[in-house]
Amino acid sequence: MTNVLETLLEKRWILKSSDKALYYQCRDSLGEVRRFAVEKMGCQIVENSLLVKIEKIPAKPENYMGIGCFDSVMEYVLLCMMLMFLEDKEPEEQFILSQLTEYIASNIPDGNIDWTLYTQRRQLVKVLRYAAKTGLIRITDGSDDMFMDTVLGEVLYENTGTSKYFMRNFSKDIMAYTKPQDFEESDWFEMNEDRGIVRRHRVYKRLLFSLGMYREEETDEDFEYLKYYGRRLEDDLEKIFDCQLHIHRTSAYLILGDGCKMGREFPANNMMSDMLLLCAGLIREQVDKGKIVPLADETIRISEV
Structure with a gap:
């Protein structure tokens, strides 16, 4: 279980098309992994004929949790537009780059795109390369360097079918959300946040998904949980991972050992x-x-100074 859980926590997902042996290894171990992920972290597991993944939703979003190769908000916008474009494509269906650029130009809010500008072509190429590396699309023919040089450059892509599982699933309609905090609250909107199960999920997520857990006014209850259940939590984590849990008065850290390969x-x-x-x-x-x-x-x- 340990190796599989570490792998699922480290990677976005395990694709059958990329690593069939690891994909089947993960699926065979999902019983124990799902029990830990759901009971301790409140994280759902997605498994189907294409992939296996843990929905890693942090208890508290941090700046460093974005896509590392993206440098601007526009790149996130283009990624969302591409996911919308792929929504109507069947798995293994092919498309050319100009189809995607036309779709984006027609549907992007305010029509704020001009493919004759090198900067915007470069931003799209960065998104396409990320999508290909992640497994959302596959390059069939051509090179995106041609599009970088000129708006007339073409590339033939194939939809892998995994784009439907890239974004998280929400339990309610998000169109009514008006601020970022609404997304954080959506995990617990039907539950009392003071309940032990919710606090347990928050504490496990902050220790496993963040660099550290720091005491702030809104986290007093989480540190109360560590005060009373820290030993049990430490035993749980040290049984599964090569790690040590360090709990201090105003902070807590999960210190990974040499044998733990979970993330950076x-x-x-x-x-x-x-x-x-x-x-x-x-x-x-x-x-x-x-x-x-x-x-x-x-x-x-x-x-x-």
């Missing part, structure tokens, strides 16, 4: 991690010497 880790083997560790060490020295005094919530404020 810090420190990584790169210059940025070295710089951050060096700066953190210097700050720690100042704290130990009393030159910097942590605030009541254990945060440290340092001037930009």
Whole structure:
């Protein structure tokens, strides 16, 4: 179960077309995995003839949880437009790039697109490459470099059928939502957020999906849960993953061991991690010497200068 759960948590999904052996391995182990995902995290599992995935909806959205290769809001808009375009396509149905660009130009809000602009062609190419890498589409013939050079460039694509499972499923109509917080609340709109099961889901999600869990006014109840059930939670997690749960007064962290391959880790083997560790060490020295005094919530404020 451990390897399968780690794999499903690390990857967006497991596609049968990309790794048939891993796909069947995941499906064979879904009994135990589903029990943990649903009971502990409140996450649903999607399984069909195309893929297996865990719906990884964070308890608290963070800036770093976006698509790493996207640099602008327009790229997310183009991705949504492409998903709408694929909605009407059958699995293995082919289409050419100009069909997609015409659909986007006709349906994008405010008609705010001009394919003669290199910047917007480049944004679409970035979305198409992400979609191909993720398994939403497959390149059959041609190269998107041609479209990057000129609006007349053509590429032949094939719809894989997985686009229907890319977005999360909502339990109610989202057209009435007016602010980002509505999406967060939609998971619990029929449940009392003080109930133990909801708090358990939130705590597990924050430990598994976020870099750390920090005490804020709205998370006091979650830290009360850690106070009373931290030992049980630690036993649950350490049985499944190579990890240690560190619970402090105003924060909690799931520290992954060398044997755990779940997502990215810090420190990584790169210059940025070295710089951050060096700066953190210097700050720690100042704290130990009393030159910097942590605030009541254990945060440290340092001037930009």
